[in-house]
Amino acid sequence: MVRLVPRTTKFFEMFSEMANNLTEGARLLKAILQDMKDVEARVEQLKTIEHRGDEMTHELLTKLNQTFITPFDREDIHKLTSSIDDVLDFVHAAGERLVMYKITDFTPSAPQLADVIVRQSEQLCQAVAHLEKKNNNVLQYCVEINRLENEADRISRAAIAQLFEIETNPITLIKKKELYEVLETATDKAEDAANVIESVVVKSA
Amino acid sequence: MVRLVPRTTKFFEMFSEMANNLTEGARLLKAILQDMKDVEARVEQLKTIEHRGDEMTHELLTKLNQTFITPFDREDIHKLTSSIDDVLDFVHAAGERLVMYKITDFTPSAPQLADVIVRQSEQLCQAVAHLEKKNNNVLQYCVEINRLENEADRISRAAIAQLFEIETNPITLIKKKELYEVLETATDKAEDAANVIESVVVKSA
Amino acid sequence: MVRLVPRTTKFFEMFSEMANNLTEGARLLKAILQDMKDVEARVEQLKTIEHRGDEMTHELLTKLNQTFITPFDREDIHKLTSSIDDVLDFVHAAGERLVMYKITDFTPSAPQLADVIVRQSEQLCQAVAHLEKKNNNVLQYCVEINRLENEADRISRAAIAQLFEIETNPITLIKKKELYEVLETATDKAEDAANVIESVVVKSA
Structure with missing residues (x-):
């Protein structure tokens, strides 16, 4: 049933959980790439985190479809959820390549890229947390996520x-x-996610 | 001119036609991969089916743009149309690779994957047919399409x-x-298409 | 602040600037592929054009988020902006491949493909210019862009x-x-951009 009294806070909580879960996955990937031991077991762990992310995504989108009044544009909630989910999918896909292709060595660029993803995820956690308070700082996290993508x-x-x-x-x-x-x-x-957040902030200015 | 008396049934008919056409294409691809004879001529047939799909897509989107009252969210009609079109594009692209790359042998995985696409297409036909009746079964077809993607x-x-x-x-x-x-x-x-259908069902619950 | 008196003309001007900038980039890419000298310096120039496109995109989307009344559907403005930006991104990516991979020779297909992009960009400039005047010719440019994609x-x-x-x-x-x-x-x-324009025309018919 459509909820007539909006409990919009819940959406922000759910975004925070998704961003935290992503950060956990990104940190695990970085750790694996920095020290390639027990790769198969740790990529299995990464898969568990990714599945949890899938469930959070599904729950958030279901809630969105059942909610009449949302804290910001429905389409933006949808896009933000999908983007955060996509980041974690690619984090997991990177781990999976190590197992599938039996990759054992690479240049420091691989853990460096994973480190960039960790930092973007941390910025996403901050951006999502500040979005609720309509804090102007939100934009600075988005700018940083874009810089990290470059x-x-x-x-x-x-x-x-x-x-x-x-x-x-x-x-x-x-x-x-x-x-x-x-x-x-x-x-x-991650840049896509930041762009959605930026547009939410600009619209509500 | 904008039609003021909605003839919403037409959309469901058009979705059914698209899903049937997709199923025809998927079956042909599976047949080709199971028995690699006359590949070039049969991929040409697949191209004809894909072109027919393009025309159906174009017709449906044009109708959408000319219709004022739609049976469900315009954006969802757009997304569902595009996803079904995309499945058939990739079915055709797979056939095209056989010709372009002169691929003649592969493991049973190739026809197995084509078989999964056939089963997803059949489920899509069912889902689209039941969507019109707002039948609760719709969700079960979506779940099955997701399982098949896994x-x-x-x-x-x-x-x-x-x-x-x-x-x-x-x-x-x-x-x-x-x-x-x-x-x-x-x-x-195909999973994207199922996700759109699922969200349409959830919204109208 | 939300602008209550719409100055919708500005959007068309901005689309024209984006399409012109894209055309400039496409022409430079074609020139590079036709005569592979000073490749590194000229790809650097292409990067400058691409950055300018990024800024135009950002400016247009920010304006969109701050504007209450838009000349056509917000979602379509968003999609058209993103598609034009995407074309230029891939034009730049093609130039970048030459430098990254030290590609020095190729068949005439490469400059021919660049020439198709130039012609699509020129058609896009026309389509955008005529869109403002709600001129029926708009559709013919879209058809031509689709033909060029084929x-x-x-x-x-x-x-x-x-x-x-x-x-x-x-x-x-x-x-x-x-x-x-x-x-x-x-x-x-470029075909995506043409499809958005076509749907804008059909909706307003």
């Missing part, structure tokens, strides 16, 4: 250019190129 | 992992990897 | 099929395949 772009471009210069085994090249690309795509999705 | 994910991941283990020719590897990925993407798009 | 599809498919036939170095194949794909994706995004 940083990731530079790192992955340099890593892939170097790969084409030094890697002579084409199959190894395919594997590592995809790892860098998946990591970089995660940072693009 | 199945496709497992099949394609295993197929690609195996490919990296046994294929020593990198160019052959690139071709087959893309075939599996295109097939898997078709199942993702 | 042309690009044929060119890139033939180029990639040929690549798989003659290129024996898998790493070179990976580089060139990606160049053709990135160019073709730019033409897809």
